[in-house]
Amino acid sequence: MSLFLIAALPFLGAILPALLIRAGRNASSSAAGAVSLLAFIGLLLNAPAVLRGEVVTAKLTWLPGIGLNANFMLDGLGLLFAGLILGIGLLIILYARFYLSREDPMGQFYTYLLLFQGAMVGIVLSDNILLLLIFWELTSLSSFLLIGYWKHLPEGRQGARMALAVTGSGGLAMIAGMLILGNIVGSYDLSVILQNKALIQSSPYYVPALILILIGCFTKSAQFPFHFWLPHAMAAPTPVSAYLHSATMVKAGLFLMARMWPVLAGTEIWFYIVATTGLVTMLLGAIIANFKDDLKGLLAFSTVSHLGLITMLLGIGTPIAAMAAIFHIINHATFKAALFMSAGIVDHETHTRDIKRLGGLRHLMPITFTIATIASLSMAGIPPFNGFLSKEMMLEETTHTLWANSHYLLPVIAVLAAVFSAGYSFRYIAHVFLGPKRSDYPATPHDPGPGLWLSPAFLVVLVVLIGLFPNAIVGPLVESATAAVVNDAHPPHFHAKLWHGFTPALYMSMAAIAGGLLVLYAHARLERGWLAARRPEAKQIFDSLMGAATRTSRVITDTLHDGALTRYAAIFVLFSLSLAGYAYFSGTTVTPARGTTDASALPILAWVCLVGATLCVVFFHRNRLLSLVVMGIIGLIVSLSFNYLSAPDLALTQISVEVVTIILLLLALNFMPQETPVESTTGRRFRDAVLAIGGGVGVAGLAYAIMTSNSVFPTISEFHLANSYKGGGGTNVVNVILVDFRGFDTFGEIIVLGIAAIIIYAITEAILSSRVRARLLNRKPTFPQAGDAHPLMMVVATRVMMPIALMVAAYIFFRGHNMPGGGFVAGLIAAIAVIMQYMASGFGWATERQRLPYHGIIGSGVLIAAMTGMGAWFNGMPFLTSAFGYIHLEPLEEFEWATAALFDLGVFLAVVGAVMLALESLARYAWQPGIASEHPMDINPERDDALDELQES
Amino acid sequence: MEQYFDILIAFFLVVAGLFGFVGSFGLIKLNDQMSRLHAPTKATTLGVGGVLIASILHSAVSEHHLSLHELLITLFLFLTAPITANFIAKVHVHRHQTPETLPPAGEDSTWATFMTEDKDDES
16 A cells, blocks of 8 residues: 555544544444554555565655655654554554543544544654654644543643643754754755765754754653653543553654664764663653552653653664664553553543552452553563563663763663662552452442453553564564664664573563562652652643743733734834834935926825825824815825826726725714724824834835836836736736736735625624624614605615616726726725615615625635636646637627636625625614614605505595 | 817806806805805806816817717716705704704605604604
8 A cells, every 4th residue: 555545544534533423433433443444454565565674665746845745655663653553543442432431522532533643654654854844743733632632621621731832842843953954964855864874963063953853852752851741641531641652642752763863873962862861761750650649640650761761772872772672662552552541441440540549459350450460560571571571671781881981870770760660560550459359449340341451452462472472573573673773774683582591681670670579568658758858840840931931922912912003003113114224224225317207286286185184184083084084085186196197997996995995984983982082192192203204204215216216126017018918818917917917816815805804794793692782782872863864865866876886897897907997996896886775775675685695705706716717727727827819709899708807707706795794794783673674765755645545545 | 160169168168167166166155054055066066067068079079089978977976966965955954953943844744854753653
């Protein structure tokens, strides 16, 4: 099966459980299981080739410009991890089916699980580090959903947030590290990077890249000091914990260290950072685990400890150590998943995870007891289970490694960690299952049905089998994976056996087991000491750090974004001014190359009006209606100037926009006081005046400089002028730019316009469904209302105007391609034609006669524009390539057709819909009972006459 | 021949200017709002009409093509000017007058602008 399909299957299949949950919980879980199984079979089909030493690849050039290719590869390491992810995933899916209760939304669970699974498989199969980063972030996001699956539990939400914050910020560091690495090599393809060890390690950027990547790995794999998120993530349902913390999420960091091992490992700094971190984590996790009373908390810290062990092995940097790490990854996945699941069973049956309330379960739950005991003994490193083999290998390796020139430091600390590790493993058996039977369990414990114990049972069978026949079962896989880690076709030969003879490792193992029993024996005394000691609490530190970060960002945000539009404008103007000032003072100035033209009387008159009107706004802006009228004057003069300066398109657009805007503002004024109260201080007004004058002077100076100097480089308008008719088939360059040259911009803009209108609608809906509605309904108008709200003359005139206005809109629309006009202006004019009816005949009357919903008009506009654009694909051209031609029908003159007109139709519809939806939404605020009339006019002589006649007869 | 047309065009322009001036002058000069309304709406409509006729003549005679866009402008003007005047008058009556200060409304009970209370009786 193609690697693309293996990586894509979980994502594609993620939709199935969510849909099939309506067919029942079995259908949902079966779908998830089938998807995983299919991907697993696909993986196994590739296994023989990989075990022969080949590397299976699948390549797809995606964004070559930035080096991002969808390249996948499958080597021994990828096979091992993908096998763990998909295989244990299958067991988890089975287990979760029986673990989740009726109240839990199971469809959601499996969807999140498959998304997570897909992201993990993507990480281990990626052959491109950018692609890997994408999957890496996806695991952070999907694990957030999984950990916070029980949304009603505050621990679940906090744990999920903490996991996301820690692993997500680690991911950010890793992005930086990976980009540095890619820059050193000059390629983002892993297969290329892995061949360049010398180049990378001699680069001055090696250390920063290494540290950044390691931060990413350590956060993901819960290494000290980032280990604290893992125990808090235990608030998740047990299947999630079992999956995330045994085989997948936390192993992602280990995977990446193993993946990058050939190029990053082998240096002093690698050894001291990675091995030391691993060692500290291993010891710390093992100690803390002994004092956790929560079953899952104990397992969480034991996971932290084992991850530290593997990290340390990878840090040692020799091929044998890497092999031990790989072997322990397999072993840890098997026994830890089984342990989590057994903890889940205990929780499920006794309704508690508190070790202090458990004990004596061996008689009540014999199956669970057997499973948990075998897995625990393997974790403690007792022969003949698989944990013993890899722990022995680890201890053996530590004796060959010098840490700071000391032969003893590493082995001693490793044995110490092993002592505590054996201690908590024994405690898991002794304090939960052994001891006297109790009478105060929260629920009557008994063994669950096979659905719950089958998965862990299968895993402990593996634990035993791998322990007995390691070479036969996992030998080839471990060798193949090690070959990939050390990037050498002939890795050291794997031969693990239970009896090595009397080696140092055996003595160390025996010491660890004896020490473990001692720790268990002295547990009560040690615990008293532990509880009395002052320890830093990671969650409090994390919370205070997060709180400080939140407060800081809130202060910054609140200072910049306090909701006052004047402040935004002030910041914007100030920023632009400083940029412009910097450019002006640091750059060279252009000398004027063109003379000025003489001003004729008309522009001077317009200028005087414009300045006068602007000053009026400044002085009378507190009277809202007056300032609106003056703004109308400004808009008109601007439109006239556009027309005077040969920009008829702009003039047309400007004047239609002015009309619509003024109507919108008038509607809004209806709900506002007549006068704006004085709220600003003199100082603030002075500040605003300085900023405004500065901005105005700056813009004027810029305009003067541009108009009096020659362009430094050839402008794009020459290209537009030259190609408008040849390439776009239109003589109106402005329109051709809108619908053809920059059609994609326009496409985006109509979508934004539609979104804006729908947001106005949504806000209206939200406000009108709140208590504000009652106030609006009982609102007393400021002035007495006129009786004749819809006078006859106005109604009749607008009726007459409507077809004329629509005809003008059609005219403007069709001439748009060659003459001033186009879909945008036409849309505004058509909207005005309809608005006139609303204004003249009343909102209620007009709404009843409006049968097309405005949302639909917006949507159809966007769709028509999109489909026109996609039409180009059928001709093998890129999106939005326009085509045109000429048609000659006999009685008519020759005329042009262009696909751009269809696109323009989309613009037209979107504009009509957006403007109308916005106006309609605002108008709805004004609705009060009794204002809607069934007649368009309040007074109609004809109606009165008819009434009189009726009364007479 | 052409100069007669020129004279005609000039005549219309002069008439237009005169009416325009009278309209604007009236707007300043007349005392109360209702009278003032007459000046721009009536006189200025005529004034603009004169310019439009002159424009049609000019394009037909001097540029040898018949332009009828002006008729559309006339149409819009005839539609909008009365309504504007009507609305200004209505607002004035509504805000500055009471039924007592106005002449009797004839067969109707009162002026339409004030008719808010008895709306229900009407139907």
